[in-house]
Amino acid sequence: MSSVTRIHDLPQHVGESVTLEAWLTGSRSSGKIAFLQLRDGSGFVQGVLPADAVDEDTFQTARALDQEAAVHVVGTVAEDVRAPSGVELHVTGLTLVAAGNEYPITPKEHGVDFLFEHRHVHLRHKRPWAILRIRDLVERSIHDFFAERGFLRFDAPFFMPTAVEGTTNLFEIDLFGEDTAYLSQSGQLYAEAGALAFGKVYTFGPTFRAEKSKTRRHLLEFWMIEPEVAWLDHAGNMQLQEDFVAYLAGRVLEGAKEELALLERDTTVLEATAQGGFPRMTYDAALDALKAAGEELTWGDDFGAPHETILGDLHDRPVFIEGWPTQTKAFYMEPYEDDPTRVKAADLIAPEGYGEIIGGSQRIHDLALLERRIAEHDLPSEAFAWYVDLRRHGSVPHSGFGMGLERLLAWFTGVNHLREVVPFPRMLTRMYP
RNA sequence: UCGGCGGUAGCUCAGUGGUAGAGCGAUCGGCUGUUAACCGAUUGGUCGUAGGUUCGAAUCCUACCCGCCGAGCCA
Numbered sequence: 119m120s121s122v123t124r125i126h127d128l129p130q131h132v133g134e135s136v137t138l139e140a141w142l143t144g145s146r147s148s149g150k151i152a153f154l155q156l157r158d159g160s161g162f163v164q165g166v167l168p169a170d171a172v173d174e175d176t177f178q179t180a181r182a183l184d185q186e187a188a189v190h191v192v193g194t195v196a197e198d199v200r201a202p203s204g205v206e207l208h209v210t211g212l213t214l215v216a217a218g219n220e221y222p223i224t225p226k227e228h229g230v231d232f233l234f235e236h237r238h239v240h241l242r243h244k245r246p247w248a249i250l251r252i253r254d255l256v257e258r259s260i261h262d263f264f265a266e267r268g269f270l271r272f273d274a275p276f277f278m279p280t281a282v283e284g285t286t287n288l289f290e291i292d293l294f295g296e297d298t299a300y301l302s303q304s305g306q307l308y309a310e311a312g313a314l315a316f317g318k319v320y321t322f323g324p325t326f327r328a329e330k331s332k333t334r335r336h337l338l339e340f341w342m343i344e345p346e347v348a349w350l351d352h353a354g355n356m357q358l359q360e361d362f363v364a365y366l367a368g369r370v371l372e373g374a375k376e377e378l379a380l381l382e383r384d385t386t387v388l389e390a391t392a393q394g395g396f397p398r399m400t401y402d403a404a405l406d407a408l409k410a411a412g413e414e415l416t417w418g419d420d421f422g423a424p425h426e427t428i429l430g431d432l433h434d435r436p437v438f439i440e441g442w443p444t445q446t447k448a449f450y451m452e453p454y455e456d457d458p459t460r461v462k463a464a465d466l467i468a469p470e471g472y473g474e475i476i477g478g479s480q481r482i483h484d485l486a487l488l489e490r491r492i493a494e495h496d497l498p499s500e501a502f503a504w505y506v507d508l509r510r511h512g513s514v515p516h517s518g519f520g521m522g523l524e525r526l527l528a529w530f531t532g533v534n535h536l537r538e539v540v541p542f543p544r545m546l547t548r549m550y551p
Numbered sequence: 552u553c554g555g556c557g558g559u560a561g562c563u564c565a566g567u568g569g570u571a572g573a574g575c576g577a578u579c580g581g582c583u584g585u586u587a588a589c590c591g592a593u594u595g596g597u598c599g600u601a602g603g604u605u606c607g608a609a610u611c612c613u614a615c616c617c618g619c620c621g622a623g624c625c626a
Contacts, residue, residue: 150582224575473625
């Protein structure tokens with residue numbers, strides 16, 4: 119038997135006879151001709167079987183195939199302007215490997231709940247195919263970006279002794295009735311230890327938030343990338359974020375043209391993003407812009423989702439909001455020397471209503487100040503002893519940020535809900551499959 | 552937790568007090584270089600659950616369950 123060709127590579131084999139290992143996504147047939155819609159994971163192609171060009175058994179096999187039937191297909195690759203990919207397959211041989219057996223997801227419209235109840239097979243369809251291939255490309259690009267810049271990938275633990283920020287709810291894990299652990303809501307504190315050991319590190323792992331959020335922007339379990347860099351200040355931190363997001367946008371525009379087209383994604387904003395040059399707004403300027411838009415806010419308020427949408431829509435690429443009131447941010451953030459009511463932190467807000475995709479800051483490196491902040495926030499000093507200890511031995515300014523992978527992907531792909539960018543999303547109302 | 556909307560055939564929905572419907576899917580047949588094909592036939596139901604009002608309830612009332620969207624929280 120000849121070697122197997124993947125559908126993605128068919129344009130390089132025009133005129134040749136190839137073998138595919140594929141599944142049937144749909145078909146049409148008559149007494150004279152049959153059309154088979156085929157997929158193999160790498161792409162999609164149509165198989166054509168004129169009745170007078172194949173033997174009777176092959177033709178009848180083709181007509182009897184049901185949706186999601188697994189098949190071996192032999193055929194000749196032919197250019198055809200009517201085909202979306204430019205090529206189709208003139209089938210000469212066909213073997214049924216396994217029938218589709220009343221496949222549940224029919225070619226007509228379905229509701230969200232039905233599709234995610236059948237997510238284990240929904241993954242076979244074009245929309246998840248395009249989205250999850252972009253997810254894969256972005257994940258690889260993240261590793262490439264940091265590898266090219268000399269970062270060490272540094273894995274933080276998932277079981278934690280306590281909360282990093284003390285405010286959000288954590289999932290509790292019972293340790294055999296003898297102790298309690300919590301699922302990680304951030305690897306940042308550990309990444310700080312890594313930065314002081316290796317200079318430049320990043321974590322890439324799952325994050326768990328026990329919040330009863332039921333919106334398109336929230337999952338119980340999502341993936342976060344948290345770089346942490348020693349000797350890096352607030353301004354350098356924002357530049358790193360800008361370079362990072364611009365790089366990722368560029369990689370997707372270059373490497374996922376077919377997927378973006380399938381998703382009908384307008385790439386105007388992504389093209390602007392890939393150029394960098396992200397605008398920066400101070401918190402005060404953002405506050406003024408929101409007031410001008412009719413929002414009732416006073417200095418010191420944090421911004422909600424509708425506010426982020428307004429701010430994001432002011433620009434054609436992501437915007438930094440910096441200079442936040444100290445009271446709105448986490449205990450470990452470095453205050454400005456000349457104004458301790460503000461911290462050296464920035465949020466990066468995506469345009470098009472996708473909200474905050476990155477939160478970052480310069481971290482406190484002064485021992486006494488950090489100890490004071492931990493006390494002010496009523497945090498358990500024993501649990502943070504090792505974190506404080508980092509400030510005792512060669513402490514230097516350092517900065518980092520956390521990027522929500524799914525938030526970025528939802529924005530890149532233009533999907534409405536985070537659940538679409540994860541193979542098996544975990545939400546309050548979705549634990550199956 | 553709060554607010555809005557919803558739950559009727561495998562799927563998407565119509566039906567708002569008087570015999571439970573359509574399209575799609577599936578099955579069978581016809582037809583076609585088709586692209587969500589098309590034409591005909593067949594198939595298809597604890598109307599979310601429990602109780603109540605009524606001669607009669609998918610429809611009105613009460614409680615509960617589940618889902619969707621949003622808020623808060625955040626990435």
